[in-house]
Amino acid sequence: MTVLTSQNVVKRFTEGKQTVEVLKGVSLDASRGEIVALEGPSGSGKTTFLSILGCILTPTEGRVVVDGQEVDLSRPGDLPAIRRRSIGFVFQQFNLFPALSAVENVEYSLNVRGVKGSAARREAERVLDAVGLADRKAFLPRDLSGGQKQRVAIARALAGAPPLLLADEPTANLDSHAGRQVLELFRDLAKRENRALVIVTHDPIVRSIADRVAVIHDGLLAA
Amino acid sequence: MVSLARRNLFHDKLRFVITIAGVAFAVTLVFVQVGLFLGLLDNASVTIENIDADLWVTSRNTPNVDFAHTFPESYVQRVRSVPGVARADNLIVWFMQLSLPTGAQEGTLVYALEDFKAWNLPWSVIEGHVEDLPRGDFFFLDDSATRRYGPFAVGQHREISERRLKIIGRTDAARSFTTTPIAFMDTALAQELSYQALRGNTTYVLVKLAPGADVAAVRAEIGRRLPYNDVFTKAEWAQRSRAYWVANTGIGLNTYLTVFLGILVGVVVVALTLYTSTMEHLKEFGTVKAIGGSNADIYRILAEQSVIAAVLGFAVGAVFALAAGPGMEKAGLKLIITPDFGAIVLVGTVLLCLAASMVSFRKVAALDPALVFRG
Ligand SMILES: Nc1ncnc2c1ncn2[C@@H]1O[C@H](COP(=O)(O)OP(=O)(O)OP(=O)(O)O)[C@@H](O)[C@H]1O
Ligand SMILES: [Mg+2]
16 A cells, blocks of 8 residues: 655755755655655755655655645645654664653653553554664663664654655664664564554665665666 | 753753743842832832721821821821711821930831821830820830840830830831831820921821712812812822832832843743754754644643743742842841742743743744755
C-alpha cells in the first residue's frame, strides 16, 4: 500500500536576484514496509527533497501525497497537521530535548501529536522497549551514548504509529559499528510495524539494509 | 503530560533564579512604594475616617483637615435646626506650640471637642478616660509623639501655649500627614490657649444624620443656611484631604514613577531572560514544530514559563514586602498592603510577564522548522 507519492517535485530558492533550482522534477513513491535509501553527492538536494516529503517545506511545483492527504501548496497552514498525523522524523543530530528523560522525550512528542496522559506514557514505554532501552528510560540525553540517543530518536519517530518515517543521515554522527546496529534496528522495526521508511544517506551500509536505492544527482533522480 | 516548559525553565537554574529575582524585585518595589504611599495618605485622613460624623461643615475652601480656618461657633445652632440632623457639635483642629522639658519648642495639632465619646474620638485609647478632659488643664497625647517629644507618661506635665497642662491619657493611631503629633483637649481649654484665634470660634461642625435622613437634602439645607461654609460627606472630606497632599507634594508623582520603574525593570528582566532562553532553545522549538507542534503549542510553552516566573516572583516579592513591614513600622512608617491590592499586583504581574513572553513568541512563530535538518 502506497503511503508516499511525489510527482515532478521542483524546488527553487530565490535569494535576492539569484534563483537556484535545487530540485528539477523528482518523483519518488514508498509503500508500507518498504525501505528506500536516497543517496547523492553533497548539495544535490537530498535534504531539501526529504523536507518536502516531510511536509516541512512546500515544493515550488509538483505533487506530494502523504498517507492519502494531498499537500495543498496554497495552504501551508495545513502542513503541521499532516506531520502530526502521519510522519515520524529522525535527524542527524538526534534533536532530543536535553531537559527531558528518554521516556519523556517520546511522551512529549506523543503529547504534541494529541496522545495524552497514561496512553502516551504506555506507548512511550512500549517503543523504548522495542529499541532496547528499557533500562535507560529515566536517563537524560546527556547520559546516553550517541547510538542510544539515536535509538531514543527512533523510538520517538515510531511512537504514535505514523505510517511514514523519514531520516536524514541518521548514522552520520555515529561510528560505523553503532551506525550499523541502529540501522538494523530501524529496519527491523519499520518492517515489523509495517511503516514506509526513507533514509537519506552517504553511508554505504544503508544500501545493504534498503529494499531500493534512489540516487539524486543535480536535482534529478538518476536512472 | 510532559511539560517541556517547566523542564526547560528548571533545567537552567541560574537563569531561572535571575528571572524570579527580577520579578520579585519589581513586585517588592511596587508593594513597598504603593504601601508607603497608602500609609502616608492614610495618615492624611485617618481622623476623618474614625470620627463618627456623616457630614463635615468646614470654612470655605479648607484644603485638608490639618489646615483648618475659623468661623463663629454659633453656626452650630443653625446646623442643629436643620431637619434630618440628629446631632451637630463643634470640632476645633488647631496648631499650637508645645514646650518640652528641655525648653525646645515643638508643634502639636490639637483636636478639641466638648463630648469626645459622642464622636468616637480618640478611637484608640491606651490609658486614661476622655470624660476627665473637661475637668481641668488636662490633655491626651498620642503615642506617636514619642518620636518628636521624647518619652512621656501619664501624670507628667507639658506646656502648651505657655500653660502647664497635665497629661491624663495616651492614645494610639492618631496621625497627621505632616507628622505633627496629635493632642486631645476640651473645647473651652483650646479656646483659652489660642484666645486670639479661637475665642467664640470653631473650625468644623461635625454632623450626625437622623436615621433615614436624605444626605443630599440635609447637606443642601446646611449649605443654604451657611452660605459661606462648605459641607462635605465623610468620604468626600477624607478624599479631599488626601488629594491635597497628593497634588501638593511629590509623593503622588514619586509613587507613579517608582511603580513605573519597578514594572519596567521587571518586564525587561523577564523579557530578556525568556528571550535568551528561547534563543538557546531555538533548535528545540524547531523540533517541536517539525514533529507537528503548532504555534499554539509554542505559545503554551512560553506562556507557561512566564506565568511560573510571574507567580513565583510575585510570591517571593510579596514575602519580602510583608517582611519589610515591621521594620518600617519601627521607623515610624506605615506600610499598607491590602488583599485587594495584592490581587491587583498578582494579576498585573502575570499579564506583564505574558506580554514579555510575546517578544520570544514572535521570534519562534517566525521560525522555519526546516532548520532541524541543518547543522
Ligand atoms: N533555504 C534555502 N535557501 C536557499 N538555498 C537553499 C536552501 N536550502 C537549501 N538550499 C540549497 O539547495 C542545495 C541543496 O541543499 P541540500 O541541503 O538539500 O543538499 P544535500 O543533498 O542535503 O547536501 P548534504 O549531503 O551536504 O547534506 C544547496 O545548494 C543549498 O545551497
Ligand atoms: Mg543534507
